[in-house]
Amino acid sequence: MDPPQPSVRDVMLAAVPSLRAFAISLSGNVDRADDLVQDTLLRAMANIDSFTAGTNMSAWLFTILRNLFRSEYRKRRREFEDADGHHVDSLKSPPQQHSQLEFEEFRRVLATLLPDQREALILVGAAGFSHEEAAAICEAPVGTIKSRVNRARARLSKLLSIDSADMFGQDNSTRAVLTGSGPG
Structure with missing residues (x-):
């Protein structure tokens, strides 16, 4: 049954x-x-x-x-935009824990990626979609998605000065985005 x-x-x-x-x-x-x-x-x-x-x-x-x-x-193009995050940062209290600081750094660096790269990386790395599924969602060829994800991972690693996801900390979601492995 x-x-x-x-x-x-x-x-x-x-x-x-x-x-x-x-x-x-x-x-x-x-x-x-x-x-x-x-x-x-x-x-x-x-x-x-x-x-x-x-x-x-x-x-x-x-x-x-x-x-x-x-x-x-x-x-919404004509609305106030806070592209550099200064206004948003002024509305929050600074994080108290080291992991929060790492995540905030990761979030800021992630925001610097090209929108198409960030979107592909999040779909594949964090949401767990296959390259094929992400390609269907983004209405782009699979090769383009693979390239965007690869470039995004390389840029994140460079900007965060890390050789591997293990150097960034114990956050499984961050590790999944950087390495392409599922959260674990």
């Missing part, structure tokens, strides 16, 4: 943490990211008939999120 298939609702809910992390990486703003995830789920539910059963729902949701972000970005 085959195990019961998870419901559409269960699959969507399971994807929310990864969608949120991806939305934060794209928008750089937690509130906008939460709105983006909510809009993604609403759009997905409204268009569930267009989802092809048996395909990767998580990839479908990431594609919707990415497309919504790009549409929103075009609309």
